[in-house]
Amino acid sequence: MTATTKGGLSLTLHVWRQPNAAAAGKMVKYQATDISPDMSFLEMLDVVNEGLIAVGNDPIAFDHDCREGICGSCGMMINGAAHGPMKLTTACQLHMRSFKDGDDIFIEPWRATAFPVVKDLVVDRSAFDRIIQAGGFVSARTGAAQDGNAIPISKVAADESMDAAACIGCGACVAACPNASASLFTAAKVTHLGLLPQGQPERFRRALQMVEQMDLEHFGGCTLFGECQEACPKGISIDSMMHLNRDFLLATATAKEEKSEMGAG
Amino acid sequence: MELKSKIPSGPLADKWDKHKFEMKLVNPANKRKYHVIVVGSGLAGASAAATMSELGYQVSCFCFQDSPRRAHSIAAQGGINAAKNYQNDGDSIWRLFYDTVKGGDFRSREANVYRLAQISVNIIDQCVAQGVPFAREYGGLLANRSFGGAQVSRTFYARGQTGQQLLLGAYQALEKEIARGGVKMYNRHEMLELVIVDGKARGIITRDLITGEIESHLADAVVLGTGGYGNAYFLSTNAKGCNVTATYRAYQRGAAFANPCFTQIHPTCIPQSGDHQSKLTLMSESLRNDGRVWVPKSQADCGLPPSEIPEQNRDYYLERKYPSFGNLSPRDIASRAAKEVCDEGRGVGPGGRGVYLDFADAIGRLGVHMITERYGNLFEMYERITDENPYERPMRIYPAVHYTMGGLWVDYNLMSTIPGLHVIGEANFSDHGANRLGASALMQGLADGYFVIPYTIGDYLASSKPEPITADHAEVRRSMESVLARQTRLLGIKGKRTVDSFHRQLGHLMWEKCGMARNASGLKEALNEIPKLREEFWQNVTVPGSGAELNQSLEKAGRVADFLEFSELMCLDALTREESCGGHFREEYQDAGEAMRNDEKFAFVSAWEYAGSGKAPILHKEPLEFENVHLSTRSYK
Numbered sequence: 001m002t003a004t005t006k007g008g009l010s011l012t013l014h015v016w017r018q019p020n021a022a023a024a025g026k027m028v029k030y031q032a033t034d035i036s037p038d039m040s041f042l043e044m045l046d047v048v049n050e051g052l053i054a055v056g057n058d059p060i061a062f063d064h065d066c067r068e069g070i071c072g073s074c075g076m077m078i079n080g081a082a083h084g085p086m087k088l089t090t091a092c093q094l095h096m097r098s099f100k101d102g103d104d105i106f107i108e109p110w111r112a113t114a115f116p117v118v119k120d121l122v123v124d125r126s127a128f129d130r131i132i133q134a135g136g137f138v139s140a141r142t143g144a145a146q147d148g149n150a151i152p153i154s155k156v157a158a159d160e161s162m163d164a165a166a167c168i169g170c171g172a173c174v175a176a177c178p179n180a181s182a183s184l185f186t187a188a189k190v191t192h193l194g195l196l197p198q199g200q201p202e203r204f205r206r207a208l209q210m211v212e213q214m215d216l217e218h219f220g221g222c223t224l225f226g227e228c229q230e231a232c233p234k235g236i237s238i239d240s241m242m243h244l245n246r247d248f249l250l251a252t253a254t255a256k257e258e259k260s261e262m263g264a265g
Numbered sequence: 266m267e268l269k270s271k272i273p274s275g276p277l278a279d280k281w282d283k284h285k286f287e288m289k290l291v292n293p294a295n296k297r298k299y300h301v302i303v304v305g306s307g308l309a310g311a312s313a314a315a316t317m318s319e320l321g322y323q324v325s326c327f328c329f330q331d332s333p334r335r336a337h338s339i340a341a342q343g344g345i346n347a348a349k350n351y352q353n354d355g356d357s358i359w360r361l362f363y364d365t366v367k368g369g370d371f372r373s374r375e376a377n378v379y380r381l382a383q384i385s386v387n388i389i390d391q392c393v394a395q396g397v398p399f400a401r402e403y404g405g406l407l408a409n410r411s412f413g414g415a416q417v418s419r420t421f422y423a424r425g426q427t428g429q430q431l432l433l434g435a436y437q438a439l440e441k442e443i444a445r446g447g448v449k450m451y452n453r454h455e456m457l458e459l460v461i462v463d464g465k466a467r468g469i470i471t472r473d474l475i476t477g478e479i480e481s482h483l484a485d486a487v488v489l490g491t492g493g494y495g496n497a498y499f500l501s502t503n504a505k506g507c508n509v510t511a512t513y514r515a516y517q518r519g520a521a522f523a524n525p526c527f528t529q530i531h532p533t534c535i536p537q538s539g540d541h542q543s544k545l546t547l548m549s550e551s552l553r554n555d556g557r558v559w560v561p562k563s564q565a566d567c568g569l570p571p572s573e574i575p576e577q578n579r580d581y582y583l584e585r586k587y588p589s590f591g592n593l594s595p596r597d598i599a600s601r602a603a604k605e606v607c608d609e610g611r612g613v614g615p616g617g618r619g620v621y622l623d624f625a626d627a628i629g630r631l632g633v634h635m636i637t638e639r640y641g642n643l644f645e646m647y648e649r650i651t652d653e654n655p656y657e658r659p660m661r662i663y664p665a666v667h668y669t670m671g672g673l674w675v676d677y678n679l680m681s682t683i684p685g686l687h688v689i690g691e692a693n694f695s696d697h698g699a700n701r702l703g704a705s706a707l708m709q710g711l712a713d714g715y716f717v718i719p720y721t722i723g724d725y726l727a728s729s730k731p732e733p734i735t736a737d738h739a740e741v742r743r744s745m746e747s748v749l750a751r752q753t754r755l756l757g758i759k760g761k762r763t764v765d766s767f768h769r770q771l772g773h774l775m776w777e778k779c780g781m782a783r784n785a786s787g788l789k790e791a792l793n794e795i796p797k798l799r800e801e802f803w804q805n806v807t808v809p810g811s812g813a814e815l816n817q818s819l820e821k822a823g824r825v826a827d828f829l830e831f832s833e834l835m836c837l838d839a840l841t842r843e844e845s846c847g848g849h850f851r852e853e854y855q856d857a858g859e860a861m862r863n864d865e866k867f868a869f870v871s872a873w874e875y876a877g878s879g880k881a882p883i884l885h886k887e888p889l890e891f892e893n894v895h896l897s898t899r900s901y902k
C-alpha cells in the first residue's frame with residue numbers, strides 16, 4: 001500500500017512517567033517531530049515510543065486496544081481535558097490535526113483515588129467491574145428466555161435505553177469530576193436497564209447496591225458539576241442521574257430489609 | 266492423528282436434539298467438583314464462562330485487557346443474524362443454513378452450520394432477556410435489516426454498536442457470576458502455554474501482565490475463546506491486542522490447525538492514510554444497503570473531486586458486474602472487485618487505493634434525517650478520521666483484513682484434537698467455510714458460548730473423569746520453564762530493531778503475497794522470506810525493560826514471535842490449496858476473474874499437525890460431504 005504524508009508537526013510533550021504503583025512519578029519532556037496531522041493521538045505516541053525503544057529507553061505505557069473509540073481502554077488527560085480537546089472523542093480517535101505546529105502537550109493518567117496508577121498512563125479501573133458486579137445486570141439465566149418479541153418495547157424507550165447503554169466504561173467521567181465521582185457511569189447502567197421491562201424486577205435493588213459499591217470503592221459523591229457529561233466521549237447525558245436518584249431513593253424507602261441483610265453501609 | 270468429526274447420525278434437522286439427548290450429563294451436585302478454564306472474555310468466552318457457572322461448574326476466566334468488557338467483540342458494528350423470520354420475508358432455519366453453507370463456498374460442515382442456524386433464534390431471545398437494547402420499530406417489535414449478501418432481513422442490531430451491546434450483555438452475566446462466586450476472573454493475564462497431562466488438556470500457564478509473575482492454572486478442561494489472527498497482517502480491522510498466541514501454542518502441543526489460509530478481507534474500510542498507520546477502521550457493511558460503490562470510468566478523472574465527475578463517467582462496477590446482488594455482493598467478491606479497479610489505475614484517494622461509497626442517491630430518496638438515524642455514528646467516525654464529510658462527499662473505502670475463518674480444528678462437540686481442549690468463537694474453524702457472511706460471527710460466538718459448549722463440556726467431563734493433579738506435576742513445571750526460557754531469551758537479545766518494525770514488515774509481506782489474491786510463486790517467495798525475517802527477529806529485536814513489571818514491548822514481542830511462525834503455516838496452506846474458494850483466491854484458478862473451486866480435489870478441511878520445530882507440518886484432510894445443499898458454483902450475477 002502506498003500513501004502520502006502531509007507536512008509534519010513538531011510538538012513538545014510533557015508526559016507523566018511512573019514506573020509502578022509504588023514509585024513516585026514525574027512529568028518528563030519529549031520532542032515529537034514530523035508528526036502527520038492525519039495520525040491519531042495514539043499513533044503519535046507510537047512514533048515517540050519507537051524512538052524511545054530504539055535508544056534502549058522504556059516506552060510510555062498506555063492502555064489501548066480497539067483504537068476505534070469503543071473498547072474504552074484508552075484514556076488520558078490531554079492538556080487537562082479527559083481524552084483531549086475534541087468533544088465526543090476518545091484519545092484513540094483524536095487526530096493530530098487538532099494540534100498546531102510548536103504546541104506543548106501535557107499528558108497525564110486519570111487522577112482518582114479509586115483508579116490507582118499502575119504505570120505511566122495506565123490506571124486500575126477494576127472498581128468499575130465491581131460496581132457492575134453489585135447489580136449492573138439482569139439475572140436472566142441462559143435458556144430461560146421467552147420469545148424476543150413477546151414483550152413489545154416502545155422505540156422511544158429502546159432508543160433512550162441505548163443512549164445510556166453506549167457507555168464504554170473508559171473512566172473519563174471520573175477523571176473529569178472534581179469529586180472523582182462514578183455517578184455518571186453508575187447512572188448510565190441503571191438507566192439502560194431501568195428503562196426496559198426486563199430490568200424491572202431488580203430495578204431498585206440494582207440502584208441501591210451499585211451506589212453502595214460506588215461508595216465502598218472511594219469514588220466521591222455527585223454534586224452536579226456536570227463536568228462528566230462534558231468529558232464523556234459517548235455523550236451520556238447527566239439526565240441519567242435523574243433515573244439513578246429516583247431509583248435509589250425509592251429503593252432506600254422500600255428495601256430496608258434487604259439492605260440490612262446485606263450488611264453494607 | 267485422526268480427525269473424528271463425531272457428527273451425529275440421522276436427519277440433519279434432528280441431529281442436535283438427538284445428540285443432546287445422547288450426551289452424558291453431569292449430576293447437578295457433581296458439577297461444582299469440576300473446574301473449567303475459559304481463556305477469553307469476548308462473546309464466545311464470556312457467554313461460555315457465565316453459562317457454565319450458572320450450571321454449577323467452577324470456572325476461571327482469563328483475558329489480557331484490564332476488564333472482560335474490552336474484548337475485541339466490543340467493536341462489532343453491524344449486527345447479528347437469526348432465522349426468526351419476524352419480517353415474514355421467507356426466512357427460515359433452512360434458509361440461513363443454506364445461505365451460510367453457500368456463502369462459505371462449500372467448505373464448512375453441514376451439520377455444524379445447521380445447528381448454528383437452529384440456535385440463532387435462541388440467541389436473540391436470550392439477549393433480549395438480558396436487556397440488550399436492540400433497535401425496535403415504532404410498534405415496539407424488534408427491527409431487522411438485510412446485511413452483506415443476504416436477500417432476507419434477518420439481521421438484528423443495536424445502532425452501529427451491536428457487538429458492544431451483545432458483549433455487555435454477556436459481560437454483565439459474567440460479572441453476575443463473578444459476584445456469586447461461580448467464576449474467578451483473571452484480568453490482565455495472558456495465556457502463554459497449554460498444559461497437557463496424560464494426553465489431556467489440564468491447564469494453562471499465564472503471565473500476570475502487571476507483576477510479570479508466571480503462574481500455572483489447572484483444571485479438568487480448557488476452553489479457548491481467544492479470537493482470530495488477522496493481526497498477522499499487522500494492519501487489520503482487529504483490535505491491536507488480537508493475536509494467535511493461545512491457539513498457536515495449542516497447535517504446537519498437538520491441536521490440529523484448520524484452514525489457516527482462509528482469511529476474510531472486508532470491502533468497506535477506511536483506506537490507509539500514511540506509513541504511520543497502526544490499524545484500519547471498518548465502516549460497517551450495512552452502509553452498502555444504501556451506499557453505491559463506484560470509481561471513475563477513466564483513469565484521467567481519478568484526480569478530480571467526485572462532484573465534478575458526471576454520472577455518465579462513473580462506473581458503478583458492482584451493479585454492472587453483479588446485477589442481482591449489486592452493492593450487496595458478498596465480501597470476498599466486493600473486495601476483489603475493488604482491488605481490480607484499483608489495479609487498473611482507477612482507484613481514488615492517496616496512492617489510488619480507494620473506491621467511492623456514495624450516499625447521494627439515498628439521501629435524495631430518504632432524506633438526511635433517515636440516513637443520520639441509520640448511520641449517524643459511522644458518518645461521524647468517518648469524518649473524525651478522514652476530515653471529510655460523507656453527507657457531502659462520497660466516502661472512500663478500501664478492503665482490509667477483517668476476520669479469520671481458519672482456526673483450531675474442532676469436532677461437532679467443539680473439542681480439538683487434544684482431549685479436553687475445546688475451542689469456541691473466532692478461534693475455531695467450524696462454521697464459516699472459506700468465507701463468513703456478515704453478521705454471522707456474533708451469532709457463532711454466542712451460539713458456541715451460550716448453547717453448545719455448556720452441553721458438550723458435560724459430556725466430556727462425565728465420560729473422561731479426569732484425575733486430580735497438582736502444580737508440582739512434572740508437566741506443569743516443564744511448561745512453566747519453557748515460558749520463562751522464552752521470555753528470558755526475548756529480553757536478552759538486545760538488538761537494534763523494534764518489535765513493531767518486524768511486525769510491519771511481516772504484515773506487508775503477508776498482504777502482498779498471501780492477501781486478497783495469491784499465486785504459487787508469491788507464496789513460495791513468502792515461504793522463503795518469513796524464516797529469514799524470523800531469524801533476524803531472534804537475532805536483532807530489542808525488548809526494553811524486564812519481565813517483572815508491566816512491559817508492553819515484551820507482550821508484543823511474544824505475539825509477534827508467534828505470528829512469525831504461524832504466517833508460514835498460512836502460506837503453506839494457501840499454496841497447498843490449488844483452487845479458489847471464498848476468501849482464498851488463487852490467481853491461477855479463475856475464469857475471467859471469477860473464482861474456480863475444485864470440488865473433486867479440494868472438498869475437504871485442511872487440518873495441519875505440528876511435527877516439531879524446523880519440520881514440515883503434516884496435512885490431514887477431513888472430507889466434506891454435502892447431502893443437503895447441492896454443490897454449485899456460487900453465482901451472484
Ligand SMILES: Cc1cc2nc3c(=O)[nH]c(=O)nc-3n(C[C@H](O)[C@H](O)[C@H](O)COP(=O)(O)OP(=O)(O)OC[C@H]3O[C@@H](n4cnc5c(N)ncnc54)[C@H](O)[C@@H]3O)c2cc1C
Pocket residue numbers: 304305306307308309310327328329330333336337338339340341342343344345427428454455456457490491492493502503504507508510511547667668689690691692703704705706707708710
Ligand atoms: C471492526 C469489526 C467489526 C465486526 N462487525 C461484526 C458484525 O457486525 N457482525 C458479526 O457477526 N461479526 C462482526 N465482526 C467479527 C466479530 O466481532 C468477531 O469475530 C467476534 O467478536 C470474535 O469473538 P470471540 O469471542 O471469538 O473473540 P474476541 O472478542 O476477539 O475475544 C478474544 C478474547 O480472548 C482474550 N485473549 C486472546 N488471547 C489471549 C491470551 N493469549 N491470553 C489470555 N486471553 C487472551 C482476549 O483478552 C479477549 O477477551 C467484526 C469484527 C471487527 C474487527
Ligand code: FES
Pocket residue numbers: 063064065066067068069070071072073074075090091092093
Ligand atoms: S482504544 Fe478502544 S476506545 Fe480507545
